[in-house]
Amino acid sequence: MATLTPAVSSQDHTLGPKDAAIEIVEYGDFQCPFCREAYYIIKQWLDEYENRFRFVFRHFPLTEAHEYALDAALSAEAAGRQNRFWDMHDAIYDDQPALNDGLLVRLAKTLDLDLHKFSEDVEDKSLLIRVNDDFESGVRSGVNGTPTFFVNGKRYNGDYKDIPSMFPR
């Protein structure tokens, strides 16, 4: 039950080695405070355990509950078009308490993105489709809130803070 569908592919945003023994997929929302907490924890894992796991982020914006969640997801994708997805991902979580549309543009500036391209891409329908596809894949995979984690394709139902105990020595 609760199997990741579709599996991780080259379409996904990933960190860490492709052949890592442990692959963690997070379905997250940029405006969700619990996801922000998870962001700091995973950042720490990436420092501490660097190559022992692979991390994948998929969008699960709760757009009715969180006014800026969708815009934030689109901004991260637009930054991704300039190969800066993870920088934008980190920047949004770092500044989450101040999240609004103005902040997203300021972050794009701070990251020194091509702002003209960024503002065009944010409006690009194909990025919206991508975010919605992530959301739908989450629903099909059994995501029931944010953040939800999958480890090696299975939903992780326990406390995600325990996941590093599965990392190979």
Added chain:
Amino acid sequence: MLQKGDKAPDFTLSATPERSVTLSNLRGKNVILAFYPADWSPVCSDQMTLYNEMLKYFEKYNAELLGISVDGAWCHKAFAKVRQLNFDLLSDFEPKGEVSRLYGVYDNGISQRALFVIDANGIIQWSYLSPIGENPGADGIIKALEDIKSN
């Protein structure tokens, strides 16, 4: 608890203090019934928040979502307003739990956390009883709607 193949018992329940919903008036559409224990409790809120996000996907399957608990219409109204829910929450309030009983999901004074997917002819095509403290998500609902669509 009623199962796949059972006829969905008809009911009329309040959706707001002024308006009621009758299941048989929704013939021609698929209907998702989400029974849940109570407004405001944390798990339900996550579950209803998730379903609120899912409305456009349910629409694609010609499906209407109805939440049902034993809370009163005014309680539902306040809850729906705070969570900005865009679907009906029905009050199984008087006689208390009558509809939940009909579907076999009433226990200890509250509705169980149970899901039913009813097809356009009023026949239950899928049902699921979730552990009460667990948010069942929407994957089972989507799968059931897909099965209806492909038949």
